[in-house]
Amino acid sequence: MADDTRLRILRAGGPIFAGGGFEGTTVREICAAADVNLASVNYHFGSKETLYLETVQLAHQEKLLRVPPAAWPADASPQDKLRVFVGTILNRLLGEGDIGWETRLLMREMIHPTHACRPLVEDYIRPQFDQLLDVLAELLPDTTEPSVRHRVAFSIVGQCLHYRFASEFVSLLIGDERSTGAYSIEELSEHITRFSLGGLEAFRNEQPRSTCLTERPEKRNESGTVSATSIH
Amino acid sequence: MADDTRLRILRAGGPIFAGGGFEGTTVREICAAADVNLASVNYHFGSKETLYLETVQLAHQEKLLRVPPAAWPADASPQDKLRVFVGTILNRLLGEGDIGWETRLLMREMIHPTHACRPLVEDYIRPQFDQLLDVLAELLPDTTEPSVRHRVAFSIVGQCLHYRFASEFVSLLIGDERSTGAYSIEELSEHITRFSLGGLEAFRNEQPRSTCLTERPEKRNESGTVSATSIH
DNA sequence: AGGCGTTTCATACACTTGTTTGAACATAAC
């Protein structure tokens, strides 16, 4: 019975902490939702803070089990791998019917990092990041510098995260356009993949850098990709 | 002297609210920082909540004055306009020496929208969004659908916002790579512009959609851009 | 100077917060 109340507190804490943040959430609230006595949280966790830390940990641990990492056949093209990766991330961020409170916890952790931040990144974020880097390795020249690879990776996940972080702003900006389905997970996944593959093209021919951007859109050089041939 | 304390409260409230959020920030804290009496906030604002709303409003109002919107010569190429736009956004998000607490307020508002959200978007976000759409209009075919234009715009600002939202995660992921300067505002601006112009290329030849992404990177068709010619 | 509306101040008021306490309860070993 002891472990039971412990788990009940942890599971109840997730969505509540996600909704209100650490401050803004009361232990009474959590205890009521978990249907346990008020003193239980201090008996089992010692303090509200360690309860929070354990909650964050468990939340992403369970989330990782529930929605597994991206996977693809061994002979998939790198483009398809990227598409699957983007789709997986978006599903993790936006999907799952209910509300996706786990990612709200993650967002809060991004804005206001606590001690839960570092293990979260190492256990939960870095594996996905490395997976994306592996895909990018197939799409970028071998000579591409690590920092450039990283920035490209951030450009891709940044597009995905935007629809989670700024979802309220997006809704206000586009009005009722969302009802057209243009912002479904499938459409967004397709769009981001397409945009990113285009963006990758700009890094396929390694240039010194930063000199390939002033070409006018009307003309296109023979390689077809933006290049450094025309500095205005 | 009355307006003076009013303003002092508002200005002191900005960074404090940004740091601790609405909950997590005490009126006493703000009054101490503003060096005014505790009762002043209720005398001048009526409640903590309306103080918060007015604080958010003033913060972005002053921010908008301090770092003006992107501007370019009339004959600038759309590519250059995009570069300037991205640079301006990044400067607004990451620049300004101190800490940029205004954007933290904005981030909080994104995650946990309050009544301050709607006017914030209309007065502060939408003008920039429209400006970006104007630039994109020069880079995309006239036939491009509005929803596609919007998603492209989000792909661009998403890349920028990522370095503000996930800055802690970015730091943890890249280790001390930041010290190389690869994540300076200038470098990031250059990278995002380059990546985005590449991404835009993928939308230059309007395809039905979603069929242009499986081309293998080694071969390239004559137009040079990714296209719908090969479905695997 | 004197009166008056406005603003400041110290203080107090409910109320909520996380945490503690000590008794009641359970369960198993002997």
Next chain:
DNA sequence: GTTATGTTCAAACAAGTGTATGAAACGCCT
């Protein structure tokens, strides 16, 4: 049954919260 150990419970605690109050101080007009 008795003891021992681990767990729950209602109640209370001290500290901190937003807000209210009434007196004091100020500035300004006549």
